[in-house]
Amino acid sequence: MGNPTAAMLVIGDEILSGRTRDANMYHLAQELAGLGHDLAEVRIVSDDAPAIIAAVKALSHGFDHVFTSGGIGPTHDDITADCIAAAFGVPIDVRADARALLEVHYARTGSELNKARLRMARIPEGAILIDNPVSIAPGFTLGNVHVMAGVPAVFKTMVASVLATLAGGEPLVSRSLEIHRGEGDIAGPLAALANDFPDLSIGCYPFRKDGIHGANIVVRGHDAVQIDAAMIRLKQEVAV
């Protein structure tokens, strides 16, 4: 297929504790599908340095791009930047351009650029800043790892900034067909279809509605001609 591969690393206790339902992963998955990058793995770890460092190393070796969310604010549990530096074996310190962004912002809003806020200007050596028009404190890209905020509004603007700099692949195209037969009745023809279209992903998502068993068949891939051909066979051989 040749599309770039991607992984996401979500950092923070709020999803693992059940307090918050994920929103950033759902957003990134949709954006990457549109850009033509194949999101192949997601990991969610807590605010724990060894876990974050191990995940960054594994994912940055395994995939073309890694997108992280969370842990870059001013409080004690914001340890992502230090963990990224450790994973890449580079130093980290307050950087002048990041500090300047914060100085202008806090002078304008009348808040103090105290020691805690200055933590947000700590950038690993060699990183490129990611713009944050919402709350100014920047994200950064180091190697193939894009480090972004966990606050959904900020995460979204950072994703938009980063993806605008990346070459796209073939966008993922999805078509679906609702079938009113049991999943077990259509599994045989579906497997044959999947076998005949090895470049497509053919998923089957069963449901029960008003007492009737059915399934949504979702055909995903990068070649619209192949998808059209698969959908025609799906209607002829599976939906009947």
Place this chain on the structure above:
Amino acid sequence: MGNPTAAMLVIGDEILSGRTRDANMYHLAQELAGLGHDLAEVRIVSDDAPAIIAAVKALSHGFDHVFTSGGIGPTHDDITADCIAAAFGVPIDVRADARALLEVHYARTGSELNKARLRMARIPEGAILIDNPVSIAPGFTLGNVHVMAGVPAVFKTMVASVLATLAGGEPLVSRSLEIHRGEGDIAGPLAALANDFPDLSIGCYPFRKDGIHGANIVVRGHDAVQIDAAMIRLKQEVAV
């Protein structure tokens, strides 16, 4: 802390492609918090055998319990059971008790127990079945890995069955306080608080509402007395 540790493995393309927003992880996280198991990591991988097998091995070695969702239906993309068997190095085949469950069910509903449906009776050697009152096809536990369906209604009943068999730890208690100060203004006293209560997790989740910056401070832990003490200090030293 001594609580059991847990990890979750979500298997399937539907979340990675952005089609579906996660629901099962959110449910399991809440249930585990109530039981007193510490959910420490979640991984999401696609319907890809090497990725599934590698994740099962890593998580089953790293944590007390692993909970998987997805990939145990009758269609070609349902490869979870075979991957679990491969990860543990045990054989897998149709098992008589699982087959009997399906025979009774499909005889009653008038559907054929065809080859595809019989796949759902393939159980790795040595596994214990997990009851499925919703759609009958069982999940299973092998070693410390609990293998459950991805359909949310079925996943929920299987989680309830499995968790009923596990010894609990100290349930996770969460208290939160909404503070109308900027995150950067409270970071210092928050860090001091976190330092004085090393057994508690103290998270800070900033928000902006009607133009006002604030943060929700969430204190989590297993000892209600410590949490009470931390909340008192939070109100005295941070909220002012």
